[in-house]
Amino acid sequence: MTFKDLGLSDAILKAVEEKGYTKPSPIQEKAIPHILNGKDLLASAQTGTGKTAGFTLPVLNYLVATKHPKYRPLRALVLTPTRELAAQVYDNVREYSKYVNIKSAVIFGGVNAKPQIATLKRGVDILVATPGRLLDLHDQKAVSFKRVDVLILDEADRMLDMGFVRDINKIMSFMPVKRQNLMFSATFSKDIKQLAAGILRNPVEVETAPQNSTAKKVTHNVYQVDKGKKTEFTIKLIKDNNWKQVLIFTRTKHGANKLTKKLIQAGISSAAIHGNKSQGARTKALQNFKDNTIKILVATDIAARGLDIPLLPNVINFELPNVPEDYVHRIGRTGRAGAAGEAISLVCSEETEYQNEIEKLLKQKIKSTVVEGFEPTDTAPPKRAATSKKSFGKKKGGGNSGNKSAGTSASQKRKPHFKGNKPKPATGRGRSGAPKKRR
Numbered sequence: 001m002t003f004k005d006l007g008l009s010d011a012i013l014k015a016v017e018e019k020g021y022t023k024p025s026p027i028q029e030k031a032i033p034h035i036l037n038g039k040d041l042l043a044s045a046q047t048g049t050g051k052t053a054g055f056t057l058p059v060l061n062y063l064v065a066t067k068h069p070k071y072r073p074l075r076a077l078v079l080t081p082t083r084e085l086a087a088q089v090y091d092n093v094r095e096y097s098k099y100v101n102i103k104s105a106v107i108f109g110g111v112n113a114k115p116q117i118a119t120l121k122r123g124v125d126i127l128v129a130t131p132g133r134l135l136d137l138h139d140q141k142a143v144s145f146k147r148v149d150v151l152i153l154d155e156a157d158r159m160l161d162m163g164f165v166r167d168i169n170k171i172m173s174f175m176p177v178k179r180q181n182l183m184f185s186a187t188f189s190k191d192i193k194q195l196a197a198g199i200l201r202n203p204v205e206v207e208t209a210p211q212n213s214t215a216k217k218v219t220h221n222v223y224q225v226d227k228g229k230k231t232e233f234t235i236k237l238i239k240d241n242n243w244k245q246v247l248i249f250t251r252t253k254h255g256a257n258k259l260t261k262k263l264i265q266a267g268i269s270s271a272a273i274h275g276n277k278s279q280g281a282r283t284k285a286l287q288n289f290k291d292n293t294i295k296i297l298v299a300t301d302i303a304a305r306g307l308d309i310p311l312l313p314n315v316i317n318f319e320l321p322n323v324p325e326d327y328v329h330r331i332g333r334t335g336r337a338g339a340a341g342e343a344i345s346l347v348c349s350e351e352t353e354y355q356n357e358i359e360k361l362l363k364q365k366i367k368s369t370v371v372e373g374f375e376p377t378d379t380a381p382p383k384r385a386a387t388s389k390k391s392f393g394k395k396k397g398g399g400n401s402g403n404k405s406a407g408t409s410a411s412q413k414r415k416p417h418f419k420g421n422k423p424k425p426a427t428g429r430g431r432s433g434a435p436k437k438r439r
């Protein structure tokens with residue numbers, strides 16, 4: 001299957017070709033024909049699957065084919081949960097519409113509204129927006145939804161989590177009833193199905209990955225680490241592996257700031273991205289991370305949603321999320337577009353229950369390792385599921401740091417994550433043996 005087979009116009013195909021895509025991704029192959037047919041769609045697709053082009057290309061195709069020669073009313077609206085995702089989707093829309101006479105714009109809060117109002121006044125065919133600012137501008141009569149005939153809800157699950165349902169309903173109340181609705185979500189929860197039932201009419205359902213499954217090529221690893229030693233362990237991981245681009249998740253904004261400060265003190269260029277940062281600081285942090293000016297981006301779940309960081313090799317969960325679905329979202333940042341990736345989670349005693357929940361959701365046990373010198377000593381140590389126990393040099397840069405192969409064995413497919421002393425024999429059940437009951 002090629003993009004041409006999908007029935008897109010030549011001008012759009014040209015833009016796609018320029019992006020260097022050789023063939024449609026599974027979500028594109030499945031979704032585009034239905035969207036071109038005018039069907040409503042409910043698609044389960046994570047970030048990294050190519051879902052943005054999956055809806056943008058056919059919608060642009062439609063907008064071009066049905067364009068009014070004189071007027072340019074707003075006809076397609078993409079709603080996203082976060083400003084960053086809105087900016088990214090807009091970048092995509094602009095690139096894909098390079099060779100067609102379609103105007104696009106992006107609207108989100110946290111920045112001056114005046115230029116946005118001016119852009120809207122000049123006429124826009126397709127608008128990407130976060131709900132809050134959009135409603136603000138609608139109240140100010142800067143935008144009308146009366147001619148919108150395609151509504152796209154991107155990352156609808158996150159919109160639900162962030163409490164945007166009322167805003168979405170309000171926005172829809174200003175639109176024509178007869179329109180095409182496209183809804184994309186990383187997960188198909190009961191709540192999502194319920195939201196979909198209220199918005200979509202006879203939708204085609206498209207699933208690209210099994211429900212709640214994470215990208216296939218992602219390796220999951222848990223390190224059982226003492227809560228108080230997580231920062232030190234993270235620094236060792238990054239330094240020993242000489243990692244150049246790592247996204248780290250923390251549960252709180254305060255935690256993100258604290259870790260970022262410590263990493264910088266350790267000589268590792270880092271920035272934090274979370275809801276308390278200004279839009280300018282968030283954009284700069286992401287840009288610096290993308291162009292390798294900084295090595296580490298420390299993010300909270302909401303801030304990181306939908307960030308398009310291609311081919312990100314490593315994601316570290318400094319803390320496990322307490323909502324297991326967030327784990328799926330987080331590691332959606334790695335192993336993107338078919339590339340291999342690795343998700344590392346630092347788990348202290350009090351987080352073992354979260355790990356349980358995540359494993360249940362993933363329907364798989366995650367390889368779990370205790371590292372000498374960093375063992376969880378905090379309250380109620382879990383009965384561990386460690387398949388191996390590795391030594392870890394206690395002194396910074398100390399130990400047998402030249403011994404890169406420490407910890408490897410024929411059964412280990414990946415390189416060990418750290419330099420250190422020779423590994424101790426695996427605890428209990430042997431390295432290659434399947435873990436026994438966790439706890």
Ligand code: AMP
Nearest residue numbers: 021023024025047048049050051052337
């Ligand atoms: P998305 O899931 O929309 O965030 O897209 C993830 C990444 O995949 C982006 O960097 C896109 O530019 C890229 N991408 C989208 N479609 C394709 C394709 N057909 N082939 C290769 N890369 C793609």
